[in-house]
Amino acid sequence: MDPHSLSRSRQTPAARTHIVYTDQKGRKIPYADKITPEPILNNNEGRDTKADSIRNSYNSQFKVGIYGWRKKCLYILVMALMFMMILNLALTLWVLKVLDFNSEGMGQLRIVPGGLQLLGQAIVLDSLFASSIKSRRGQPISVESSRNFTVSTRDSHGSLQSRLYLGHDRLEVNVGRLEVRDARGGLLLGATQDSVTVGADNLVVTSPAGASFHTAVQAPLVRAPPSKQLVLESSTRSLEMHATQGISMQSRAGDISASCLTTFRLRSVAGAIRLDAPNIYMPKLKSALPLPPSTPHTHDPHHQNIYQLCACANGKLFLAPPHGVCAAREESLICR
Incomplete structure (x- = not known):
């Protein structure tokens, strides 16, 4: 190699x-x-x-992008969001159509400067809070409730100050002072915890049973209406009138009648009882039998209805014959 x-x-x-x-x-x-x-x-x-x-x-x-199941989930999410958006838009348009929204307000409810104006009827399902409620000019305002109607006011701390309750069979007003005034602002009726004041010129009670007072009544003048009689009556108990200086009963064009079942008393502690009238009548006084005559006297037929007014030791009055002593034969029977 x-x-x-x-x-x-x-x-x-x-x-x-x-x-x-x-x-x-x-x-x-x-x-x-x-x-x-x-x-x-x-x-x-x-x-x-x-x-x-x-x-x-x-x-x-090196592949760039979303592939596989992630891409399918993204498409599903986008489609769900699109469906919810379309459904929300449809519901919003339906609510606007049902409530009749417009540029001036909602249905018969108009937005005016200073508040809201309602052209028809309003049904309040729960509580209504408002600083002022006024009717349209020339139109009355009516508030109706199927059960009861309550109006309350509270102070800055939330404590209840006054309350007006109108139910099926009663009207309750819980206030510190109740005042009823006329159109000129004059006091007609005022009521507090201590007293009730009637500021009208006349207090008229039209009930056939009259007015019933369970305690004392203080008034400078008690007067009957024109062409009517004034009757002070106590059906089951006594009737008393007290005054520091004097009590005056006057009838300018009629009679004054006072009646009772047992005894009618007129008493003056330090003064006298004066009957000042041209004629004083006592028609039902008892007449005493004449005593045996001590001196003869002639019988005058013109004076057969004339008697002497005599008094017993206990103050009881009786009539005696005009001639003779002012005494009765049966004094024990007359003066008892």
Whole structure:
């Protein structure tokens, strides 16, 4: 064997070189792991064919993009998002159509400067919070509830201040002071925890049973309406009238009648009882039998209905014959 050839066979392999190819546009195409570089042709046709072959080999080794099941999942996700977007758009258009949204508001609800204007009826399913509720000009406002209606006000701390409750059979107002005023602002009725004030000129009670007071009544004047009678009556208990200075009962065009079942008393502690009238009648006084005459007197037929007004020791009044002593034969029967 040729020693030269043997030495040549034992030589180390040629070092690996890194060759960079360029395409027609001058872009670099890396191509490695070539032991011996292939000759580069001088003509352009050969250079293009070699660059294309290198590019195809490079692309076959390193693929760029999403392939396989990842690509299918991406398409499915994109289609689902597109379907949800279309469905959301359709629902939004349906809601706008049902609620009748327009440039001025929603249906019969209009947005006006300072608030909202409702042209029809409104149904509130829960609570309604508003600073002011007004009706249209020239139109009434009506608030209806199937069970009850409650209006409440609270202070800055959230505590309940006043409450208006309207139920099926009652009206309740929980306030510190209740006032009813007329169109001019005058007080007609005021009620607090301590007193009730009636500011009207006349308090008219039209009930046939009248007015019932369980405690005392203080009034400077009690007057009956025109062409009506004034009756002060206590059906089961006593009736008392007290005054610091005086009590005056006056009837300008009629009578004053006071009646009772047992005893009617007029008493003056430090003064007197004065009956000031041209005629005083006591029609039901008892008449005493005349005493035996001590001196004869003539019988006058013109004075047969005239009697003496006598009083017993206990203050009881009786009538006696006009002539003789003011005494009764049966005094124990008359004065008892």
